[in-house]
Amino acid sequence: MDGTRITRAALRMATPLAALALLGATGASWAQDAQFAADSSATRVVPEAAQPAFQPSEAAHFENAFVRFAEPVEPSLPDHAVDITTIEPAEPTATPIGPGIASYYGRKFHGRPTASGERFDMNALTAAHKTLPFGSRVRVINPRTGASVVVRINDRGPFVRGRDIDVSRAAAEQIGIVRSGHGRVELELLDS
Known part of the structure; x- marks a missing residue:
């Protein structure tokens, strides 16, 4: 060469x-x-x-790539679609457990471990029951006032003869048994 x-x-x-x-x-x-x-x-x-005489920068390419998305477009739904945002959640079905006596436990046990391994929180809507599985939801109704509360079972008890359920202090306040310490209630097991 x-x-x-x-x-x-x-x-x-x-x-x-x-x-x-x-x-x-x-x-x-x-x-x-x-x-x-x-x-x-x-x-x-x-x-x-x-x-070409002009080469747009990467930033210009990036900005131009999304120009068509600047105006929000309402998605179109097919005729058979159901708008789930307007459906009311179904009320859980309740199975009556029967009448019983409820008591409550509070400050003395606050922060201690429960039988399920959770820490007891007297301000949470939880309860202790002798046989119901942990995680069960129970509606506790005061038949005298009609007040009710839904509690989650996370402990075992009560260990006092004649008592059927121990609810947290927050739950006891909602059904109005704090003053007396215990009271007659109706219990319903919720399915979900």
Whole structure:
């Protein structure tokens, strides 16, 4: 190679960057249309005059990509679709357990572990029962006032004869048995 003429074979053997450097150094007239193969792929050399005068920045590309999403579009629903946001949640079915005596426990046991492993919180709506599974939800109703509360079973008890359920202080306040310490109640087991 004499520096003024570069053969196509030399361009094919050179790497793409080296081939561009060789073409730029020689100023060969045919360089604008030259094609060469490197790593089994052909690359076309494009003269600067053929390149667009303005190249938008990446930020401009990014901003333009989301222009069509600027106006929110309400999705269309098929005719058979049901809007679940307007459906009222079904009232859980209640199975009466029967009448009983409820008492409550509070500050003395606050923070101590329960039989389920949870810490007892006197401000939560929880209760202790001798046989119901942990996690069961029970509606406790004061038949004298009609006040009721739904509690979650997380402990075992009560261990006092004649008592059927021990509720937390917060639950006892809702059904109005804090003053007396205990009271006659109706119990219902909720299905969910």
